[in-house]
Amino acid sequence: MNPIIRVQQVSQRFATAQGEFLALDNVSFDIHPGETLSLIGHSGCGKSTLLNLIAGLTRPSSGVLLCDNREVTGPGPERAVVFQNHSLLPWLTAYQNVELAVQQVFKGKMNRSEMAEWIEHNLGRVQMSHALHKRPGEISGGMKQRVGIARALAMKPRVLLLDEPFGALDALTRAHLQDSVMRIQQELNTTIVLITHDVDEAVLLSDRVLMMTNGPAARVGEILPIDLPRPRSRVALAEEPRYHHLRQQVLHFLYEKQTAVA
Ligand SMILES: Nc1ncnc2c1ncn2[C@@H]1O[C@H](COP(=O)(O)OP(=O)(O)OP(=O)(O)O)[C@@H](O)[C@H]1O
Numbered sequence: 235m236n237p238i239i240r241v242q243q244v245s246q247r248f249a250t251a252q253g254e255f256l257a258l259d260n261v262s263f264d265i266h267p268g269e270t271l272s273l274i275g276h277s278g279c280g281k282s283t284l285l286n287l288i289a290g291l292t293r294p295s296s297g298v299l300l301c302d303n304r305e306v307t308g309p310g311p312e313r314a315v316v317f318q319n320h321s322l323l324p325w326l327t328a329y330q331n332v333e334l335a336v337q338q339v340f341k342g343k344m345n346r347s348e349m350a351e352w353i354e355h356n357l358g359r360v361q362m363s364h365a366l367h368k369r370p371g372e373i374s375g376g377m378k379q380r381v382g383i384a385r386a387l388a389m390k391p392r393v394l395l396l397d398e399p400f401g402a403l404d405a406l407t408r409a410h411l412q413d414s415v416m417r418i419q420q421e422l423n424t425t426i427v428l429i430t431h432d433v434d435e436a437v438l439l440s441d442r443v444l445m446m447t448n449g450p451a452a453r454v455g456e457i458l459p460i461d462l463p464r465p466r467s468r469v470a471l472a473e474e475p476r477y478h479h480l481r482q483q484v485l486h487f488l489y490e491k492q493t494a495v496a
Pocket residue numbers: 248249250255257275276277278279280281282283284449
């Protein structure tokens with residue numbers, strides 16, 4: 235199967251007051267259709283820099299990124315991003331926030347009632363049907379992230395790019411949202427790229443975990459395949475020796491091979 239995303243010899247330099255800063259150094263890897271790939275690494279190693287490049291929000295200093303064999307030259311609805319801090323427009327309701335994205339992508343392709351049905355369908359996918367007309371200020375952090383995910387899904391993306399989407403949430407809300415993402419992924423077979431600091435989250439959700447070396451000049455350290463059957467249940471996995479072995483391998487990389495920078 236052809237990769238959906240190809241990252242080929244990508245380096246990213248930033249101009250800073252102290253001179254040029256090399257964030258990513260010659261990074262190459264492929265992402266396959268329908269897989270969930272986690273990016274994990276210590277703070278500042280370049281995970282968001284890499285995700286922003288895949289999203290097309292920035293361009294690499296050198297190297298090439300391809301999506302469906304076409305060079306990524308800017309953002310596109312086939313690569314939807316969900317950020318840690320929801321980024322919903324505060325004066326619009328959940329429904330209207332999703333509507334904005336749907337209008338951008340499907341204007342002229344869906345009539346008004348089709349659009350309404352599609353917006354409600356996507357908010358339903360993340361269990362937000364009861365709060366369609368609430369504004370971000372009237373709903374919890376977890377609910378805001380759900381709306382962000384609904385907005386991204388409503389664009390019918392080929393690839394869902396998640397930049398620490400559960401990072402600011404309490405453990406229980408986080409677990410619910412992780413389960414929602416796994417369920418949606420199974421249903422739609424969407425390709426997911428997920429930035430996380432959480433080893434359990436990486437192993438639970440992923441087909442492969444890409445572990446990055448510390449920056450500056452971060453590289454791909456190791457890519458660990460997560461060969462646990464799906465659907466996965468966090469309760470069942472807690473008793474699964476293979477799960478603990480995989481978890482241990484990520485911990486070993488992070489805390490023995492790549493010690494944290496202070
Ligand atoms: N626009 C920029 N200008 C200068 N330096 C930058 C810029 N963007 C990122 N960097 C630097 O590049 C490195 C990688 O940053 P990035 O935000 O990608 O790391 P990260 O792994 O996502 O970090 P965290 O886990 O803390 O969110 C950091 O040293 C950061 O300071």
